[in-house]
């Protein structure tokens with residue numbers, strides 16, 4: 001047996017690379033990353049490919065490993081080339097993500113040290129770090145000092161956590177669900193519907209409220225609807241507002257909605273996954289007045305704080321309510337919650353073992369300071385305004401004046417169907433590859449969206465987009 005153990009040890013020790021191997025791998029990966037950023041990345045946003053990464057199947061998982069060079073080649077050809085390159089400053093589709101380099105440094109260290117930050121006693125400093133970041137965001141949205149929340153993998157999970165918390169806090173049981181009413185507009189992000197279903201609430205009643213011309217919820221209609229539902233013996237449960245819709249970046253009238261929600265004792269949730277970090281700028285913060293009245297807010301550092309994919313946050317005013325829905329054992333953890341100096345993420349989230357995702361955010365903010373983030377956010381808003389003005393000069397019709405960094409626009413050609421024509425423009429952009437745009441349909445009208453949120457988007461990329469658009473429509477005047 002000892003022989004076998006020793007034999008196995010020889011092989012299993014490969015899991016701990018030698019310092020020389022470590023440095024060789026580090027060097028190769030670093031070179032790849034540098035090449036990606038300096039040569040490959042800046043010029044391409046979309047690459048049309050026949051293969052679409054299919055050759056990844058030609059390299060099955062085997063008994064023995066491959067060389068780092070071979071692995072990076074497979075990665076480059078199959079993963080980092082075909083289709084959308086979200087790291088490009090020419091990405092204006094959907095909600096562009098971030099990818100600031102400092103995220104990688106935080107992730108690298110988190111992976112190497114592998115500190116466990118689910119429970120306070122295991123890594124008190126790491127839990128304090130994550131709670132500090134949550135409190136920093138809570139302060140930004142004008143929550144009280146004892147508010148907290150949880151760092152999640154993204155906005156969808158953040159919204160799900162809020163719904164589960166509200167459901168339990170309001171004492172909603174299965175038998176009540178058919179009488180529960182939720183309030184939203186058709187512009188609310190689809191992940192809320194998905195989360196309601198996952199939370200076992202798909203049978204609740206959904207009231208879609210009317211909007212004004214700028215796609216913002218009509219608060220009077222909300223008030224009337226809640227009153228009618230109370231008369232009808234229903235349970236007004238949750239109102240969802242958007243602080244930056246995905247389609248147009250519209251911010252619902254947060255304060256008016258908050259006053260109505262408070263009056264009727266309805267849980268008030270704000271989806272600020274896209275728009276929340278614009279509050280970092282004092283100039284832009286005014287538009288978000290009323291966040292203090294909400295019970296919970298979803299916000300995405302992998303969008304508005306430009307971090308790489310994989311970090312969102314749910315902010316909750318009543319920390320105990322979040323704990324009640326998410327802690328794992330009822331009896332003794334309740335004392336731990338009050339006795340420990342800091343709440344543990346594992347008690348405020350469905351996760352137990354978790355990625356130490358706070359480190360990537362903390363190291364980025366510590367290393368760069370807040371100023372460049374604020375500047376980038378204000379820059380994106382102005383770039384979008386600039387685009388909105390210029391694109392009209394090219395003969396495009398536009399949607400509402402952008403409040404944040406998303407504009408919608410479309411071209412109405414003389415001879416062909418407008419919807420088909422505008423969808424065709426999207427295809428033209430893909431073929432060119434330098435700029436990527438996505439579209440949306442509002443009341444059966446196709447609109448192109450210009451969503452500025454990549455930290456790599458500057459004036460040059462916006463001007464390039466305008467030049468491309470000008471060329472594409474020049475024969476249609």
Ligand SMILES: *Cc1c(COP(=O)(O)O)cnc(C)c1O
Nearest residue numbers: 095154155156189246271273274
């Ligand atoms: C992106 C987004 C979401 C979903 O967040 P993920 O991080 O993609 O899970 C929800 N709401 C809004 C408004 C968004 O922009």
